[in-house]
Amino acid sequence: MDYHFKDIETKWQRFWAQNNTFKVANNSTKPKYYVLDMFPYPSGAGLHVGHPLGYIASDIYSRYKRSKGFNVLHPMGYDSFGLPAEQYAIQTGQHPALTTEQNIATYRRQMDQIGFSYDWSREIRTSDPSYYKWTQWIFMQLFNSWYNLDTDKAEPIDALIEHFRQNGSQGVRAVCDDEAQSFDAQQWNSMSVQQQQKELLKYRLTYLKESTVNWCAALGTVLANDEVKDGVSERGGHPVEQKKMMQWSMRITAYASRLLQGLNTIDWPEPLKEMQRNWIGKSVGASVLFKVENAPGSAQAHHTIEVFTTRADTIYGVSYLALAPEHELVASLTTPARKQEIEDYIARTKKKTELDRMADARNISGVFTGTYAINPLNNERIPIWVADYVLAGYGTGAVMAVPSGDQRDWLFATHFNLPVIPVSDAQKDLDKQADPSKEGRYINSGCINGLSYQEALPVIIQTLERLGAGKAKVQYRMRDAIFGRQRYWGEPVPVYFKEGLPYLIDEQDLPLLLPEVDKYLPTEAGDPPLGRATGWKYKDQYPYELSTMPGWAGSSWYWYRYMAAAEERGQNVFAPKEAIDYWQDVDLYIGGSEHATGHLLYSRFWNMFLKDIGCVKQEEPFKKLINQGMIQGRSNFVYRLLNKDGSGTNTFVSHGLTAQYKTAALHVDVTIVDHDVLDLEKFRQFRPEFKDAEFILEDGRYICGVEVEKMSKSKFNVVNPDHIIERYGADTLRLYEMFLGPLEQSKPWNTNGIEGVYKFLRKFWKLFHNELMEFAVSDEAPVKAELKALHKIIQKVQDDIERFSFNTSVSSFMICVNELTDLKCNKRAILQDLVIVLSPYAPHITEELWSLLGHEPGSLTRAAYPEFNPAYLVEDEFAYPISLNGKMKLNLNIPLALDNAEVENFVLANADVQRHLDGKTPKKLIVVKGRIVNIVV
C-alpha cells in the first residue's frame, strides 16, 4: 500500500485514545521524568503553527525518555481564566465559561491531530472550581503565614500571634510593612481584635493595603508591573496611570534573596536568569539618615530623611538631597515661601504619564523646598530639593546627591548651580561630567581622607552606625506583587469583610464559586463586576471581596495538580503526598521567554512558599527550562497605485515595479499567495472592493512584497496547522517544525522546505515496500554498511535529543534513509530498530510499520531504544584530508592501523602529494590520527 498518512494517523490517534496508551501511574520501579509544557490560554483564534513548536519538542523528548526506560509524566491543560473571554462576554453577553469551553474544544481537536502523547486523564483547567478550590486554598495559606527572617522561611501566623501575646513585637525579625508598630505583650493584649488584625495584615504574606497601583481605566482594572510595558498595558496597549487603591498584594519581596540565590542552582537559559536578576534588582549599599534643620517658621521639628545609596563612601561629596515629588515629607518640609512653587511642580509631574517622564529624561527639573538637612558626618547644611528624576518607588524615594560621582546628580547640580565637590584624587574632567571612579584616594572627605575605596567603606559604615545615622543595607528593586483584579473572569478571593477588615472564609466552604452576574461590567457605584451578584455574602451577612485573582494565580502551582491522577482528584489535597514525593519537580519545562518575569518568577515564589509550609519537597520547581523561539509570520503585501493627490486606485503594482510608481502597501492574506506570487482570481474575491482590481505585472505574474512580523490575524499572516496536516499529515508537520532550525531560535514560518520532509517520509515508507507497494521485509542478516548506517543514527539521535538539537536529527534521518535506499536495504534487523529511533519524531507512521512488522499494536510506546554499538562504526581506513599549510588539497585513503610516522611516510611517498609539493621540502608534518594531515612548507 502507498503511504496514506490520513488513514494511518486517524487510526493511531483513535487507538491511543481508546487504549489509554499514555496514561501514567504514580508509582513505578522506573525512574521518574517530568516533562512540562507551558499550558496555553485557549484563545478564540485556535492554535497557529507557532504554538506546537515547543509541544512537539517536548513530545519527542517524552517519547524518547519512555524508550529509555523512564516513567514519564507529560500532561497538558488550559490556563483558562483571562481577559479575552471576558471582553468577548462584555460585547456579546455570552458567559465566558461557554466561550472558554468552545475554545478548549478547538485546542483539544488541534492538539489531538498532531499526535501528542499527553496523559489527558490528568488535564486541568484553571477556571474549573475543582481546580481553583486549591488556588484559593493556597491563597489562604499565604494569608495565614508570615516570613521569619531568623529561620528564613514562612511560618504560621498563629505562632507570631503567640509571640506577640507573650513578648510583644520584641525579638521578631520579620518581613513586614514599614509602618509595623513596636509594642510589648501588654500593649498587644490590650488591643482590640480589630487593631490586632490590622497589625497582623502588615505581616501576612498576602495582605490588603493601600498601595500605589497601575490603574488601567480602559480595562477597568489594576495591572501588575510585569503586565505594563512602556507605560501602557501589555494587553491592548491602553494607558496606565498611578493610583492609590486598597489592594491585595503578595509579599514576594520576602523571597527576593532566595529567588536570586536559587537562580544559581537551576539549568535555565542565561538571558532568562539575567532578566530575573534584573527584575529582582539587588543593590548592596547603605541607608543613611539626614536630620532636617528646623526650618524657620516651621512648626515641624526633627524630621529625618532616609536615603539609600550604593556609594556611602562619597558622602562627603553630597551637595543636596533630592526627594521624589510623591515623597511623604515634601509638604512638611516646604517653607511657606516655596509652597506655591512646590505644589505647582508636583501637579505638573503628576500629569506626566510614565511614558512622558521617560521621554523627558533629559529635561532637568526640580524645585528647592527652602529647607536644609545636615550631613551627619561633617554637619554641613545641605539644601533639600524635590526632583522628578527621583523615583518614589525605589529605595526610600529620596537620594543623597553627589554631583562629582553620579551623572544624574551632576546634570542637576550643573543646571541649578549647586556645588560639585570632588571626593577622590582620581576623579577627572569634573567640569564636563561626573566620574564614578572607585580608584584613587579620598580627598575633602574627613575621616576617610587618603584611604582607598576598600579601606574607606567599612570606616564610613562604622561611623554611621556609631552616630546612629545609618547602616549597611541591601535594597531590592522588586516590589510586592499586586494580586487583585477588578474583573469577573478569575478566581474569587476567599475573603469576607467584617467591620472593614478582611477574614478568610472557612476552609470547608471552598471552593468559593464565581457567582452569576447580569453583566460583566463594573457596577454603577464603580465596584468590580462581582458587585452585581445578588445576595453574594458570606453566611448571608458579610460581603465578600469583589476583586478576583490575577491571571498568574492559577498558573503559579499547576504543575503539582498534574501529579494527582484522575482518581486522586477528589482527595482533600491538591496532590497526594505520595505523588509529590514521587514526582518531586519538573525535570524539563519548555515554553516562551515572554514569561520570564511573570509566570516564572511567581511560580518560583509560590513553590518556595509551599515548600516552607511542608506541602512540597523542592526549593525550585523547574530544574531545566528551555525557551522555544517564536515562529514569526511572513506577511505578504500588494501595492496599491496612488493618484497624485494620494488617493487610492484599484490598480495594483507588482513588487519589482514599485520603484516606478507611487504606491501604498497593503497586507494580503498569505493563503492566496504561493511562493510570493499572487493568485489574481482569489485576490479579486478576497474583498468586494477588489472585485475589479487591475494589475501591473512583471513577467506575467504579480509578485508580492514580503516582511517578517509577529503572527497575527490582523496581518493576515496566520498559518493554521490544520491546513498543513490536511495536506501533508501530522508526522510531516512534526518533522518539519523541528527541521526548521534550532528550537531556541526565532524564525519566520515558511513552507518552502516542507516537500523535502514529506518526500523523506515516503522514502522511509518505501524501504518497507516493494515496487508494487506491497509490504515486504527480508529476514536476511544485515551487511556491514547497513549496520553502520543504523548505528550512526542510533547514536546521533540519542546525542541530538539529549542536547535538544532536534533539527539535526531530522537531517540525519534523511541521510540514513538515503543510504539505506542506495543499499536497497529492506532487512527487518535494520528497519525494526530504525522504526524505534524515528518514532518520537513521527509516531504515526512508525506505529503503523511497527504493527506491520508483526508487533502487538501500540507496543511501540514501550519498545526500548536500541543499544548503540560503536563496533559497527569502526573503519580500518580513513580518507585523510591532506592539507598544505592548512589548505586542503586532496584526500588519501590510509589504513588507521598505521602510526603517525608510518602515515608521514605514506603521505610523502604519494605521487599526488609530491605534485602538490612541487619540489619544495616539507618543514614539518602534522598528523592527527583519524582526522587530518597537514604539511608545512
Added chain:
RNA sequence: GCUCGGGUGGUGGAACUGGUAGACACGCAGGACUUAAAAUCCUGUGACCCUUAAAGGUCGUGCGGGUUCGAUUCCCGCCCCGAGUACCA
C-alpha cells in the same frame, strides 16, 4: 546607554572538544519517464579565473587585527540585526 542572543551560498540551516566550510533540505538549471501535466527518478549547483576536456588555481563564514602547523570555532577592537531593560541612587 546597559545586559543577553545572533551575523555562514539564492533560501532554511550543518560543521559536537580548534582539524576536509556549506552536510541535509528547499529553490534553480539540465535530463529520463509521459500524448501532456502532476508525481517519481537521475545529474549539476558558493563566487571568480584557467581549460576542448581531464585537471588545476584564487577568494570565501559581518569588518579589521592577533594567537596557531591549522580559526566559522579562541583572543582584542569595530560594524550591523534581534530580544530584554532603562533616570534603580
